[in-house]
Amino acid sequence: MSDCIFCKIVAGEIPCRKVYEDGELLAFHDINPVAPVHFMIIPKAHIASLADTGEEHATLLGRMLVLAPLLAREQGLADGFRTIINTGRGGGQEVFHLHIHIIGGGGPRPM
Numbered sequence: 001m002s003d004c005i006f007c008k009i010v011a012g013e014i015p016c017r018k019v020y021e022d023g024e025l026l027a028f029h030d031i032n033p034v035a036p037v038h039f040m041i042i043p044k045a046h047i048a049s050l051a052d053t054g055e056e057h058a059t060l061l062g063r064m065l066v067l068a069p070l071l072a073r074e075q076g077l078a079d080g081f082r083t084i085i086n087t088g089r090g091g092g093q094e095v096f097h098l099h100i101h102i103i104g105g106g107g108p109r110p111m
């Protein structure tokens with residue numbers, strides 16, 4: 001996906017503040033944080049959204065979720081954190097490359 005900003009980050013064409021990387025996942029800080037700690041976990045392979053996943057992605061999705069608390073703890077969120085996956089235009093998704101937001105450090109959520 002040549003026009004996908006997160007694919008460009010994966011390819012190293014756009015810089016990021018990296019939190020974690022392995023063969024199939026990348027995590028980096030959000031450029032526009034909504035809390036003291038705000039990073040995202042993405043698959044390196046281009047998947048547009050959660051609505052574009054199927055049974056074949058079950059292991060990958062599981063790895064993304066299992067990684068979340070490990071990285072959250074490393075980033076100082078031992079007390080807890082929020083996970084958000086915006087899906088599709090109706091779900092407020094702006095970047096159409098699957099990502100999990102990990103957000104915390106700002107006290108209880110204002111909702």
Ligand code: AMP
Pocket residue numbers: 005014016029030031032033085086092093094095096
């Ligand atoms: P979403 O609305 O779930 O699609 O969120 C996309 C997120 O990507 C937003 O929180 C943006 O601030 C973030 N974002 C966009 N471009 C970049 C970038 N180059 N580096 C880091 N985060 C980005």
Ligand code: ZN
Pocket residue numbers: 001004005006007008045046047096097
């Ligand atoms: Zn992409």
